[in-house]
Amino acid sequence: MARKFFTEKQRIKDPLLLGAFAALLAYSIFLLGREIYINGLSNAIPIALLGFAVLVVGFGLWVLIRLQLNVAVTKKGINFKMSPLHTKKKKINWDEVEECKVIETPKVAHMHGGNMKFWYEKKFTLSGRNGIAVITKDGDRYFIGTRETADLKKSIKKALGKRKD
Numbered sequence: 001m002a003r004k005f006f007t008e009k010q011r012i013k014d015p016l017l018l019g020a021f022a023a024l025l026a027y028s029i030f031l032l033g034r035e036i037y038i039n040g041l042s043n044a045i046p047i048a049l050l051g052f053a054v055l056v057v058g059f060g061l062w063v064l065i066r067l068q069l070n071v072a073v074t075k076k077g078i079n080f081k082m083s084p085l086h087t088k089k090k091k092i093n094w095d096e097v098e099e100c101k102v103i104e105t106p107k108v109a110h111m112h113g114g115n116m117k118f119w120y121e122k123k124f125t126l127s128g129r130n131g132i133a134v135i136t137k138d139g140d141r142y143f144i145g146t147r148e149t150a151d152l153k154k155s156i157k158k159a160l161g162k163r164k165d
Contacts, residue, residue, distance in 0.1 A: 003074060003075050004072050004073070004074050005073045005074065005075070005154075005155035005156075005158045005159050006071070006072065006073040006146075006148075006151055006152055006154075006155030006156075007070070007071070007072045007073075008069075008070070008071045008072075008146050008147065008148055008152075009068060009069070009070050010068065010069040010070075010071075010126040010127055010145070010146070010147060011067065011068050011069075011126065012064055012065075012067055012126055017064065018061070018064060018065070021057065021060055021061040021064060022061060024057050025054065025057045025058055025061055028050060028053045028054045028057050029054055031050050031053075032047065032050040032051060032053075032054055035047055035050055063084065066083065066084050067082070067083070067084070067085075067126065068082070068083045069081070069082045069083075069124060069125065069126050069145065070082075070083070070089070071131075071144055071145075071146055073152065073155045073156060073159050074159065075094075075159050076091075076093055076094065077091055077092050077093040077094045077095075077096070077097070078091070078092045078132065078134065078144065079091050079092075080124055080144050082124050092134055092136065092142065094159065094160065096136045096137055096138070097134055097135070097136060097137070098135045098136055098137045099134070099135040100132055100133065100134045100135070100156065101132070101133045102131070102132055102133075102149055102152055102153045102156065103129060103130060103131060103132070103133050103143070103149075104130055104149045105128060105129040105130055120141055121133070121141035121142060121143050122140065122141065122142050122143070123142075123143045123145075124142070124143070124144050124145065125143060125144065125145020126145060127145040127146060127147045128145065129143075129145075130145060130146060130147065130149050131143060131144050131145035131146045131149070131152070132144050132146065132152060132156070
């Protein structure tokens with residue numbers, strides 16, 4: 001097992017987002033119950049649509065609650081896994097890296113968003129535009145978010161310093 005210089009686990013902690021999904025789920029359940037109470041089971045289409053809405057919103061809330069990004073920097077490379085979307089962790093070996101750069105964005109920058117559309121990269125973050133941008137020798141671009149950018153920067157220097165080229 002490779003020595004880990006940096007590890008971080010991130011979860012969604014935005015109470016407004018989670019509250020909005022919970023309120024939407026409660027409202028969907030209310031509408032479904034009202035439809036069944038008022039019209040009985042005679043109107044199958046509205047009941048089926050509302051039931052489907054409850055399932056979709058409930059699944060979305062479940063994913064938001066369970067969503068977790070694990071990031072590790074080792075002497076071999078960068079490992080990350082976004083549960084429950086990834087079944088196993090992804091690895092980028094240092095030998096495959098052409099360029100890597102730690103990105104730090106001011107806290108208010110995420111409110112603007114006009115210059116934050118990076119469609120050309122594979123983005124794995126729960127912390128906005130703070131993290132590491134990696135370009136591989138194959139030309140793939142990754143952005144892996146972290147909340148602790150200063151520790152990440154130190155750990156990358158340690159990991160690259162320990163490598164034998």
